Amino acid sequence: MKKKLISVALVSAMLIGCLSACGSSSGQGDNGKLYVYNWGEYIDEDVIEQFEEETGIDVVYDMFETNEIMFAKLAQDTSAYDVICPSDYMIQKLIEKDMIQPLNFTNIPNAKNIGDEYFKNSEVFDPGNRYSVPYCWGTVGILYNKTMVTDPVNSWDILWDPKYSGQILMQDSVRDAFMVALIKNGYSLNTTDPAEIEKATQDLIAQKPLVQAYVIDQVRDKMIGGEAALGVIYSGEAIYTVRENRDLEYVVPDEGSNIWIDSWVITKGSKNVSNAEKWIDFMCRGDIALKNFEYITYSTPNIEAQNNIEDEDIKGSKVAFPDLSTMKLEAFKYLGDSGDKLYNDAWMKVKSAN
Known part of the structure; x- marks a missing residue:
């Protein structure tokens, strides 16, 4: 985005x-x-x-x-x-x-x-x-099923909770996936610090056994159908899903997130x-x-x-229309060819990890 x-x-x-x-x-x-x-x-x-x-x-x-x-x-x-x-x-x-x-x-x-x-x-x-x-514009957050999630959903950390193993959906997108791990650790989603990117990479690798699937548009359908408990999703998709399934709720974690246009x-x-x-x-x-x-x-x-x-x-x-002044939000920037390579190489490590 x-x-x-x-x-x-x-x-x-x-x-x-x-x-x-x-x-x-x-x-x-x-x-x-x-x-x-x-x-x-x-x-x-x-x-x-x-x-x-x-x-x-x-x-x-x-x-x-x-x-x-x-x-x-x-x-x-x-x-x-x-x-x-x-x-x-x-x-x-x-x-x-x-x-x-x-x-x-x-x-x-x-x-x-x-x-x-x-x-x-x-x-x-x-x-x-x-x-x-x-x-169009919006935020990225966590969509969760209130009948399947018993813990407070206010931090990205919940996507690493073994309790929800096999019930977590992540975005199959390098910048969106790394956004979650970076902000969880208090880093900028636009960082080019190799150490910070490596930390996020290891976190995503550690999370991988808990992830049901890396998807994009399918987050919406899977969550509506009750096939997963938690999913990273765009706010616009969340509006639709909540209309279709009243057990679903969308939150932007306290650590902050991405605002996209x-x-x-x-x-x-x-x-x-x-x-x-x-x-x-x-x-x-x-x-x-x-x-x-x-x-x-x-x-x-x-x-x-x-x-x-x-x-x-x-x-x-x-x-749909949050008060942006009350939220910790950051827009993605283009990080140059060298930045692209850092993230793409890191994403390859995540996707190829067993």
Whole structure:
């Protein structure tokens, strides 16, 4: 879900010319197509049809399961897609690798509906908010079954309790898995200290015999079906699961967690820039953002949409819209190729351990 050390002044100077070019490039969008790459089950499909009907643009829509899968595909050809929806740290990586382009916000007027606090959090990975527009956001925590867990769930430590052996679900994602172990030990989830990463690695290896499975989307279904007692999950998934199974409850442990933001960006090689701008602007409409939120249950940063939520329980939900000022939260950053290698090598040790 989530480097730029380039000076703001330099980027600003570059942006003046780039935005003008982006807004007027001949042939951009003339073919009536738009190639979108998004997370699985991350949009109301009726929204895609509505966009096509209102604009006359034919959408070719593909889905990915992880940021890393998306990056590998885009690295082969940045023109394969026009608009994509990466997470925070991956947006930072795409900027540093020169794989996405600055946005012309003149052509995205509905971006005004995105709350200031979300753009503020985006500054961590997109200084000046020049490349991205927030789409969904949330936290990562523990989902547990109240009929199966008898202990207080307020610490990541419970995921190492032998009492729940075979009943624990972990995220099959290097950064998310290490986030749990790092924060449990009081470390930053963005650490590049080899000793801290090694400590987290050994903890994850020690935990491995207790883990039923390393999964991603399947956490939701397994927890709803009562197949596990505890699972690491994204807050948006938790909202859905609690609707389906009232025995489930979601908490962000006291030690803290990750706050993530997924945002729309336009690829550097996009052949349909004007259509991509229309797409992002459409997604920022209050009615569309609300429709997507009601369908996917991931928290929307769109203030107009938030104000029009009719379900008072959801509107006041501390899972969907928590008071961020009361929580210890940290966003993922891109740690460079050397940082990636540290974590990937450590993850390989965890996955290959007996």
